[in-house]
Amino acid sequence: MCTFPVKHSVLPMSPMSATSASRTFRNAAKSVIRIPAEWFAARCGPHRMGSQEPQLWILMYHRILPKTDPRYALEEPGMIVEPETFKLQLQQLKRLFTIVDLNEWLEAKTSNSELPSRACAITFDDGWLDNYEYAFPILKQENIRATLFAVSDMIGTNRQFWPNQLSHLLQNDPNDLMEMDWLRPYLISGEPPSNRESLARIINELKHFPDNQLSDWLDSAQNLFTQQQTKPALMNWEQLREMADSGLVTVGSHTCNHFRLREDLPLEVLEAELSESKKKLEAELSREISLFCYPNGDLCEAALKRITEIYKAAVTTQTGINSSSEFNPYQLSRIGIHEDRSNSPRKFQSRLSTWL
Numbered sequence: 001m002c003t004f005p006v007k008h009s010v011l012p013m014s015p016m017s018a019t020s021a022s023r024t025f026r027n028a029a030k031s032v033i034r035i036p037a038e039w040f041a042a043r044c045g046p047h048r049m050g051s052q053e054p055q056l057w058i059l060m061y062h063r064i065l066p067k068t069d070p071r072y073a074l075e076e077p078g079m080i081v082e083p084e085t086f087k088l089q090l091q092q093l094k095r096l097f098t099i100v101d102l103n104e105w106l107e108a109k110t111s112n113s114e115l116p117s118r119a120c121a122i123t124f125d126d127g128w129l130d131n132y133e134y135a136f137p138i139l140k141q142e143n144i145r146a147t148l149f150a151v152s153d154m155i156g157t158n159r160q161f162w163p164n165q166l167s168h169l170l171q172n173d174p175n176d177l178m179e180m181d182w183l184r185p186y187l188i189s190g191e192p193p194s195n196r197e198s199l200a201r202i203i204n205e206l207k208h209f210p211d212n213q214l215s216d217w218l219d220s221a222q223n224l225f226t227q228q229q230t231k232p233a234l235m236n237w238e239q240l241r242e243m244a245d246s247g248l249v250t251v252g253s254h255t256c257n258h259f260r261l262r263e264d265l266p267l268e269v270l271e272a273e274l275s276e277s278k279k280k281l282e283a284e285l286s287r288e289i290s291l292f293c294y295p296n297g298d299l300c301e302a303a304l305k306r307i308t309e310i311y312k313a314a315v316t317t318q319t320g321i322n323s324s325s326e327f328n329p330y331q332l333s334r335i336g337i338h339e340d341r342s343n344s345p346r347k348f349q350s351r352l353s354t355w356l
């Protein structure tokens, strides 16, 4: 059965992040003392302290885009980091952590090999074209390894994720949008639906519906898609292969179609999303695919059971630091990084603390 408790019963965060200091600083974030709270978290968080046991930070990135790119304005703020920010973050990470390849760290853990006391792995979700255009050159310049979780049936196609289809739809005249029964409840009078903050809010509210329902609604609005992107959203197989062949990028599966692994997903679809994506990536890239990433962080018990049979490890969207002693390789915690909350050393390191 797919339940929210399963989704949230992930690894406990590190002992430090579970302390009352953590709660205190999270609350402080909502108040006028945000800047000093960030400063303290950045200077004194677990990423700055010694630990008795090895710890693993896994950073979650989605898109790397400069503000000048037309795709920037059509995306939710929580999805983007600018290239210059990304580069500065990698340079900071080098000073704070041993940067590792996630797969290699997991293999060392399994074989009881020595682990660095503070390790950090970089991950990218989905397989966005901008990862190839902007992130890959920076990974090469900085000689840093990363893991990219690809949606196998969308690589090399013009298919768009539903939030991006919605983003294009919301560029239309608000009067036309109000005609849509399914969308009207989420439109606020006087608020331009096309701005990025509105987009993020509407996406968040629509996430309660199953993927097939969202897909039906968006299909019914096809006549309003007048500003479809001409460029594919995701990279193609040659680009993904080049990244994998560079030795810097390990590829993992992020399902075939990015269906969320909820209880309402038919079991035969669930099985195909898990096993066919692995097969396709292995055939296209000529290498073993052993890591998995849950779309939107959703998982149900049936998915979790099957993933443990097919993959060696899986990453969630649950925020936290993975500690060696309380370790669940199928529910690895990550820290989501996006521009607004990480575009200065203080903000970035306060994110790394997980206190804010």
Ligand SMILES: [Zn+2]
Residues within 6 Å of the ligand: 125, 126, 254, 258, 295, 296
């Ligand atoms: Zn995703």
